[in-house]
Every structure is written in C-alpha cells, then in structure tokens.
C-alpha cells in the first residue's frame with residue numbers, strides 16, 4: 001500500500017464575479033442546451049472534439065480510475081454499420097421490447113426507428129465504460145463515473161456551440177464489434193454530435209423543466 005502524497009490545490013478557480021452571478025450565468029448557458037435529432041452535416045474540427053473529450057476526462061471517478069473511453073467516429077463506413085445495427089435494435093424495441101407505458105412516455109418526443117442522424121452528424125462519439133482495470137480487477141462506481149463524464153462531455157459540446165443527442169440503442173453490444181473494442185469495454189452512450197440543421201426543431205415537450213421547488217429540498 002503506497003502512502004498518500006498530497007500537493008496544494010493547483011489552481012483556485014475564481015470566476016471574477018460573485019458566485020451568485022457566476023452560477024446564474026452558467027445556468028443561462030446550460031438552459032439553452034437541448035437534445036437534437038436534426039443535424040447539419042457541416043464539419044466539426046477534430047480539435048473541437050478533442051477539447052470536449054479532454055473536458056469529459058476531467059470528471060471525477062471512483063478511485064480516480066477514469067473508467068471511460070470515447071470513441072470518436074467520422075468514418076462513413078463505420079457510421080453506416082452503426083446506423084444499420086442501431087436501427088435493427090430500435091425496431092426490436094419499438095415493435096416488441098418496449099412496454100405500452102414506455103411507448104406512451106416517449107410519444108411526445110416523436111422518436112421512431114429511423115436514425116438518419118447517425119449518418120448525418122459529422123461525429124459519433126461512442127462512450128464506453130471500461131469495466132476492468134488493466135490487471136483484471138473491477139472498477140468502482142463505473143456507471144456513476146462514466147455518467148458524470150458524459151455530463152461533462154455534453155456540457156463541453158454545448159459550450160462549443162455544438163449539439164448532441166444522448167442516444168441509447170439497447171442493447172449496444174454491436175458497438176464493440178463495429179468499433180473493434182475489447183469485451184471489457186461496455187458501450188454506455190452513443191452521441192451524434194454536430195451543428196443543428198438550419199430548420200432544426202425539437203419536441204415542445206422537451207422545453208418543460210421541473211421547477212426548482214420540485215427538484216430541490218433544502219434542509
């Protein structure tokens with residue numbers, strides 16, 4: 001067991017304005033984020049995606065194991081294969097697997113089995129949970145960790161003026177095959193990323209957010 005070594009907090013982030021103003025300003029930025037299904041094919045530079053992934057890599061994780069991998073796909077052939085496999089899963093979902101209740105809850109979003117955005121958006125980011133350490137030991141709080149990193153990622157993409165969809169074809173095992181990932185990596189999310197289409201629309205339903213008094217309890 002190695003002794004813990006401590007260093008001073010390297011940088012104290014100072015927003016330069018009172019915390020209330022900084023918190024509100026970040027809220028204003030994040031409140032314009034929406035999941036989008038209508039993408040432009042306008043290219044997004046690799047550098048932009050790299051900065052967003054670096055940001056995701058700053059998320060906290062169980063024992064700082066950073067159990068995530070972000071596979072950023074541009075290659076049209078892989079994207080075509082991902083779309084074909086995702087649509088097959090979605091057909092099974094909408095036609096057989098989803099409960100009546102689930103379909104009813106999704107109805108206001110207007111989603112269906114056709115996932116053209118998987119080929120239109122210039123990047124697909126497949127987020128994988130790395131379930132094992134290099135010596136085969138398990139990771140701790142893997143889903144929580146990769147979920148936090150995914151949150152950082154979508155915030156970073158939004159901050160860069162991009163849009164994304166947190167797409168969850170289920171099961172996602174096909175991504176291991178199409179993206180040549182080993183079995184200890186488990187697909188967690190598939191994010192089409194790009195700019196919104198000129199005539200991009202979102203479901204009205206998505207505008208409704210629970211008010212603060214419904215989500216916050218102060219004790």
Ligand code: IYR
Nearest residue numbers: 090106111112167168169170
């Ligand atoms: N994965 C399916 C169904 C779906 C599920 C949820 I939860 C959503 O918020 C939206 C869709 C699909 O992508 O169509």
